Amino acid sequence: CGVSGQRILEPPQELWRAGARELAHGVVERLSVARQALAEVGQFLVEIESRGPMELFGHGSTAGWFAETARISPNEARDTVARALALNESRNLDGTPAPAFAPIAGAAAAEGDLGHQQLDPILAVLKKIPDDASADDRTGAEQILVTLARHAGPQEISNVGAELLAHLDPDGNE
Missing domain, CATH: 1.10.8 (Helicase, Ruva Protein; domain 3)
Incomplete structure (x- = not known):
């Protein structure tokens, strides 16, 4: 689960000077970067889940730990972890690889194409x-x-x- 092609975007300056094309491009680019970042968060969560949140953080569940860490609702955290587990390859308790349930969707998420x-x-x-x-x-x-x-x-x-x-x-x- 390597970090995908990172793009550092210039912060928007003087947006009032930008034309329609530049504004649209800025939205699409930043949405893609945000989606890539969220896909990477999912990869971290899958790794935490495979190692065990109790072992790593003394917490009973990855979703519970994530809810506290991200300051989000338990439901949103549970949904995020479940989505991450479906999209990413993980490891079974014995260390053997467990294939992703939806690897094509996972790849599209990692590319920043899908949220x-x-x-x-x-x-x-x-x-x-x-x-x-x-x-x-x-x-x-x-x-x-x-x-x-x-x-x-x-x-x-x-x-x-x-x-x-x-x-x-x-x-x-x-």
Whole structure:
């Protein structure tokens, strides 16, 4: 889990002089950097989880420790840790690697392309894929959703996800 291509951005100066293109570029660039940083926070949280928060910090859970450290709600911390564990490879207790649940989405997050607003609906869809679906179907669905999410919002991701699920499980849950 190395640090991805770090970009140091000049602080905005005299924004009132900037044109529409410069303003838009500034927003997009900084959003990407913020998303990369949050993906890296997730990588740290996965490492803390794999070593054990009690061992490292005397805390019962990674989410509980993170809530205190980041000064956020327990629910937000729990969601952040669960998302990080789904997106990143981790280690089992015996030290063997545990693959990420959604490695394509994790890579897009690390590149700064996706934030939690896109990642959460992707993960929600992937978790509903039937257990009997093939690995290729699962990977294909993830790739479709990640490609879409680079240019779409949460509702569109959920809508396409519902179509994918209907295709993968035509009989539904009944």
